[in-house]
Amino acid sequence: MKRTLVMASAVAAGLALTLAGCGSTQNGYSGSHPVQRTTTNELNTIVFIDHNLNRTDITKTLTGEKVRDTVKVTLDRSGMSNTATGQLEVWTMIRNRTDYDLQIEGKALFFDANQTPLMDESMWRRVYVPANGTAIYKETSLNDRAEYFLVELREGR
Amino acid sequence: MKYFVMTAALASTMVLAGCSSTTIDNSAGRATVYEDARSPGKVQGVGVESQDIMAVTDQMMRDMLSNPQLVSREVAPRIIIDSQYFTNESSSRINKNMLTDRLRINLNRASNGRLVFVGREYADMVEKERELKRMGVVDGGTIRTTQATAGADFRLVGRIMSLDAMDTRSQERSRYHQITFELVDLELGTYVWSGMYEFQKSAQDDVIYR
Numbered sequence: 001m002k003r004t005l006v007m008a009s010a011v012a013a014g015l016a017l018t019l020a021g022c023g024s025t026q027n028g029y030s031g032s033h034p035v036q037r038t039t040t041n042e043l044n045t046i047v048f049i050d051h052n053l054n055r056t057d058i059t060k061t062l063t064g065e066k067v068r069d070t071v072k073v074t075l076d077r078s079g080m081s082n083t084a085t086g087q088l089e090v091w092t093m094i095r096n097r098t099d100y101d102l103q104i105e106g107k108a109l110f111f112d113a114n115q116t117p118l119m120d121e122s123m124w125r126r127v128y129v130p131a132n133g134t135a136i137y138k139e140t141s142l143n144d145r146a147e148y149f150l151v152e153l154r155e156g157r
Numbered sequence: 158m159k160y161f162v163m164t165a166a167l168a169s170t171m172v173l174a175g176c177s178s179t180t181i182d183n184s185a186g187r188a189t190v191y192e193d194a195r196s197p198g199k200v201q202g203v204g205v206e207s208q209d210i211m212a213v214t215d216q217m218m219r220d221m222l223s224n225p226q227l228v229s230r231e232v233a234p235r236i237i238i239d240s241q242y243f244t245n246e247s248s249s250r251i252n253k254n255m256l257t258d259r260l261r262i263n264l265n266r267a268s269n270g271r272l273v274f275v276g277r278e279y280a281d282m283v284e285k286e287r288e289l290k291r292m293g294v295v296d297g298g299t300i301r302t303t304q305a306t307a308g309a310d311f312r313l314v315g316r317i318m319s320l321d322a323m324d325t326r327s328q329e330r331s332r333y334h335q336i337t338f339e340l341v342d343l344e345l346g347t348y349v350w351s352g353m354y355e356f357q358k359s360a361q362d363d364v365i366y367r
Contacts, residue, residue, distance in 0.1 A: 083223045123195055123215035124208070126356070140219050142267040157197050 034070075043115060043148040046078055046092050050154035053104070072098055073129065073153075086144030090151060092137050096129040103128055103156025108139040110146035118146055126156050202364035203332040204249040205317070213354040214259040217338050218267060220352050227311075227340070227350060228271045235273045236340065237312040238264070247319030247334060250366045256336075257313065275309045311340040311349060331359035 034055035041047050048054040053073050059066045078092040088110060096102050104127045110120040120142045129135040139151070192198040194207040221227055227234060238261035240253040265274050276283070283306055289295045290302070315338040323330040333355070340350040 084225045085223050085228050087219075087223050089223075122219070123212045125212065125216065140223050142219065142222060143269065 041150060043111060043150055044080070046075055046090075046151040046153065048073075048154070049152045053153065053155055072096070073102065073104065076134065080149065082144075083140060088141040088144075088146035088149060090139055090149045092151065093134055094127060094129050094137055094153075095134050096132060099131050101128070101131050104135070104137070105154050105156045106137040106139065107152050108141075109150045109152075110141040111148040111150075112145045113147040115148055118142075120146060200364055201360065202366065203330055203358040203360050204364075204366045205247075205251045205334060209334075209356065210255050210259065213336055214256060214263060216354060217260055217352045218263050221264060221340075221350060222267060222271075224350050228268065233268075233271055233273045234310040235275050235307055237275045237277045237309045239278045239313070241278070242312065242314040243316070245317045247317045248321055248332070249317070249319055249334065251317065253317070256317075260313075260338075273307070275307050277309065280306065309343050312343055314339050314341055327361070329359060329361050331357060333357040 034051050034057050036048065036051055036055055052070075055070050057068045057070070059068070074095050074097060076093040076095045078090075080088060080090045083089050090108060092106075094104055105124040106127060107124050108122045110118050112118055118141070122139050125137065125139060127135045127137045137151070137153070139149075141149070195211055196208055197206065238257055240257045243253050243257055245251060245253055261274055264272060286295075287306070290297050315336065318335045318337075320333040320335075321330065322332075334357070336354045338352045338354075339348050341347070342349050
C-alpha cells in the first residue's frame with residue numbers, strides 16, 4: 001500500500017512538472033503569442049505590430065527557457081531630428097531578410113514634451129522593400145511641439 | 158381535333174403556371190458594418206479609394222508644413238486650395254473635392270495661422286454680403302470693414318493621371334495612378350512647392366465606383 005502511494009505521488013509530481021513545462025514564462029508566450037504581445041511600448045521606439053514580421057518566442061522547457069527569433073524584416077538604423085521648420089522627423093531603415101518583395105506600412109504617433117498625445121497620428125505610409133533589399137520609412141510631425149514619437153509597422157495590406 | 162389541341166395546350170399552361178411560385182429569401186443577410194477608412198476595405202478595386210485619399214492628403218499636408226518657403230514667412234501667405242485647377246485626367250471616377258477639401262481643412266487646422274486660406278469658391282457669397290453692407294441694408298458686422306476681399310499669394314494646381322493595363326485572357330487589370338500637387342505663385346507664375354503621390358493596383362475583377 002505504501003509502495004502504491006509513493007508511485008502515485010511520483011506520477012502526480014511528474015504530471016505537474018510536465019504541465020508546468022507547457023506553460024509560458026512571465027515575459028511572453030509562445031506560438032501565436034510572442035513576447036512582443038505582452039511588452040509595453042516605450043516612447044521613441046519603432047515597433048512591429050504585425051508579429052509575423054519580427055517576433056521573439058520564449059518557451060519554458062524542462063531544461064530552461066528556449067528563445068526563438070523569427071525575422072522577416074529588421075531595422076538596420078533609426079533616428080530622429082528636427083526639420084528647418086521645427087517639426088520632429090523620425091526615420092528608419094527597413095531591411096528585407098527574405099527572398100521576396102515585401103510591402104511594409106508605417107504609422108507614426110507624436111507626443112509633446114510631457115508625453116501627452118498631440119492627436120497627431122499619420123496615415124499608413126506604404127514602403128516597398130525589395131527582396132533582400134532596404135527601404136526608408138520617414139514621417140514628420142505636424143508642428144514643432146512634438147518631442148516624442150511611436151512608430152508602428154505592419155505588413156502592407 | 159383542333160379543340161383537342163387547344164384544350165391540351167391550355168391545360169399544360171395551367172399546370173406549368175401552377176408549378177411556379179414566388180420564393181422569398183428571408184435570410185438575415187450581411188449587416189452593415191463600419192470599416193477603418195485608413196485601410197483597404199472588404200470591397201476593393203483598382204481605383205482611388207478611401208485609404209488612398211487619406212494617405213495622399215496626409216502626406217502632402219506634412220510635406221507642405223515642413224517647407225520653410227511656405228510656413229516660415231514673416232507674414233502668413235494666403236493660399237487658395239480648391240478643385241478649380243485640379244483636374245482628373247485618369248480613368249478613375251472620383252470627386253476631386255474629396256482630395257482638395259481634405260487637404261485644405263487639415264492644413265488649416267494643423268498650420269494654426271501659419272497659412273491663411275482664401276475661400277475663392279465662395280467669392281460670390283462674400284460679395285453679395287458686402288454689397289448689402291455697403292448699401293446699408295444690413296449693418297457692418299462686428300469685426301471690421303475692408304476695402305476689398307483677400308487676394309491670394311499661391312494657388313493649388315494638380316492632376317490625377319492613370320495608366321491602365323489588362324490581360325485579356327485572365328481579365329486581370331492593373332492601374333497606375335500619379336497624383337500631382339503644386340502651388341503656383343499668383344504674381345510670378347512660378348511653382349513654389351511640388352508634391353507627387355504614386356501607386357499601382359491590380360485586381361482580377363474591377364469594382365464599380367459610384
